[in-house]
Amino acid sequence: MARTTSSPAPAAVTPAVERVLAIDPALRKTGWAVVECAGGVVKAVEWGVIHNKPALLPSGCLVSIRAGLNEVIVRHSPTVCAIESTIFVQSYKTAIVLGTARGACLIAAAEHGLPIYEYAPREIKQAAVGRGAAQKEQVAFMIRAQLRLRETPEPDAADALATAITHFQNTSAARVTERETRRV
Numbered sequence: 394m395a396r397t398t399s400s401p402a403p404a405a406v407t408p409a410v411e412r413v414l415a416i417d418p419a420l421r422k423t424g425w426a427v428v429e430c431a432g433g434v435v436k437a438v439e440w441g442v443i444h445n446k447p448a449l450l451p452s453g454c455l456v457s458i459r460a461g462l463n464e465v466i467v468r469h470s471p472t473v474c475a476i477e478s479t480i481f482v483q484s485y486k487t488a489i490v491l492g493t494a495r496g497a498c499l500i501a502a503a504e505h506g507l508p509i510y511e512y513a514p515r516e517i518k519q520a521a522v523g524r525g526a527a528q529k530e531q532v533a534f535m536i537r538a539q540l541r542l543r544e545t546p547e548p549d550a551a552d553a554l555a556t557a558i559t560h561f562q563n564t565s566a567a568r569v570t571e572r573e574t575r576r577v
Contacts (some may be wrong), residue, residue, distance in 0.1 A: 411564070412438070414471035414502065415557035416462070416493040420454045421445045424477035424549030425462060427469040428540075428557035429471050435561055437540045438469060440550040451490070455497040474502035475560035477552065478511040512559045519554035520562050 404504070409429040417424035426440035443461040445454040476498055479491060502509050516528040522535050533551035539558065546554060 411469045411473060411561075413557045413560050414462070414466060414469070414474045414507065414555045415560065416474065416476045416498045416502075417556060418458075418476060418491065418498045419458065419549065420451060420490050420494045420576075422457050422459075422547075422549045423461070423494060423549070424551070424553035426550060426553035426557050427465065427471055429552060430561050431440070432553065435540065437542060437554060437557075439465075440546055440554055440565035441465075442547050442549045451493065455493060456503055458494060459501045460499040462498060463504070466501065466505045466507070473536065473560070474507040474509045475556050476502075476509060476511055477517060477556055478513050479516050508558055511565075512556055512563070516553065517555045517559045520553075520559040535552075538545060 410429055412427060412429040415426045415428060421444070423443040423445075424440075425443065427437055427438040434488055443458055445457050445464070449457070461468035476495065479488070479495065498511060515526070518532060521527065521532045521539070528533075529552065532555050533545050533548050535546045536551045536554045540554060545551070
């Protein structure tokens with residue numbers, strides 16, 4: 394009896410998918426977005442805002458932010474986290490409040506082992522609108538157009554979506570540079 398052998402079918406080549414959890418931290422309205430890039434195509438998966446009521450104590454807000462982001466991470470399994478860095482503020486109190494909100498966000502991402510990248514607010518606005526001094530409404534409008542969304546996201550969610558776009562632009566530029574330095 395003749396024996397036939399067959400080689401295994403070649404594995405399907407799937408483009409590497411990077412899925413970013415992007416965050417615009419704030420104590421009362423933390424914007425978040427999950428955006429993925431596969432084969433150079435950027436797609437918004439889901440976005441939203443963690444709303445904390447004014448009556449909620451700051452400590453309760455931090456727990457709410459961490460819990461909300463944990464739910465998003467479990468639901469979407471991002472591969473990386475991108476977060477807006479601390480902005481220059483004239484009030485120490487505001488800086489401390491923003492810092493604690495960022496801390497809750499960073500802990501949520503770190504607990505799941507996500508690499509974390511920070512981007513300056515001006516850099517995010519530059520990536521979204523083309524100028525670093527853009528208003529939140531301008532960012533939301535441009536993000537809607539860039540990602541071909543059916544609705545304009547809330548400003549804080551739009552900022553998170555813009556943070557993801559900034560991350561993809563930066564990592565794409567780094568890959569090109571790396572290829573160029575290795576080119577013989």
